[in-house]
Amino acid sequence: MEPRPLYLGAFGVVTTLALLTILRFAQRRPAAEQERGAENPARAMLHVGQMLAVFMVAAAAVKNCVQGAGVLRDVAWVAAFSLVALLLLVVTGRVGIQLLMQSRLPHEIDRRNTAAGVAAGAHYVACGIVTAEAFGGNDARGLLLSLAFYALAMLTLHLFVTLFRALTVYDDAEEIRGENLAAALSYGGLAIGVALIVGRALQGDFVSWSVSLRAYGASLPIVFALYPVRQLFVQSLLLGGRLSLRGGKLDEAIQLRRSAGLGALEGTSYVATALAVTRLLA
Secondary structure, eight states, X not given: OOOOHHHHHHHHHHHHHHHHHHHHHHTOOOHHHHHHTTTOHHXXXXXXXXXXXXXXXXXXXXXXXXXXXXXXXXXXXXXXXXXXXXHHHHHHHHHHXXXXXXXXXXXXXXXXXXXXXXXXXXXXXXXHHHHHHHOOOSSHHHHHHHHHHHHHHHHHHHHHHHHHHTTSSSOHHHHHHTTOHHHHHHHHHXXXXXXXXXXXXXXXXXXXXXXXXXXXXXXXXXXXXXXXXXXXXXXXXXXXXXXXXXXXXXXXXXXXXXXXXXXXXXXXXXHXXXXXXXXXXX
């Protein structure tokens, strides 16, 4: 039986509020520390990214798990899938950012490094996109399949982000630690753009391992559409720089001039390209 919109809406509201409450409780800090960090823009950016990720995970859990055959059954599977997804989201989001920042993220957030907060928040959004697409089902087999494809997708996300950041002549971690907001915006846009494409590759029903993995792999080359966006569209057409395989005028603008506008433009170009390509191929 197809669940009614009001039924789905109620599940969505309750699930989202429950996950946000759990996340807030897990991040609870002493009152004195909260007061010191009350006006911390870096922590605010981190929380924004986490909140967006939670909304995506909650909506996906409800959409993919609710069947309308019975309230208790729907509650059980939505709770199981959403809680596992939330746990993995928090863990992989934290691990991924600490790898980027070389385990210095908490210190950078505490010292109000807005660039670190933006990069961390964007990374959580990227992880939320992949998590939302990976998790779905209403039985134990579906949960196990979700875990398997989640692990595969997260490895893919981090691999492609690492490969693309190798195109820059500067070290992202060093620039973000140095409070370079332009570098953080560039990194964040790339992470979200890649996540949108990886998430699209996860779509579709599981048929068999061979069929599903072939379909997944066939969708991934779209990621390379992001390369000419950076080197040709932003660097050559918009900045008037020479066409180069690596580095160039865009890197100078971000590393040396710390142009937040160009960092935002580069990051937005990645997201816009990923949205356009995935929509055309949907």
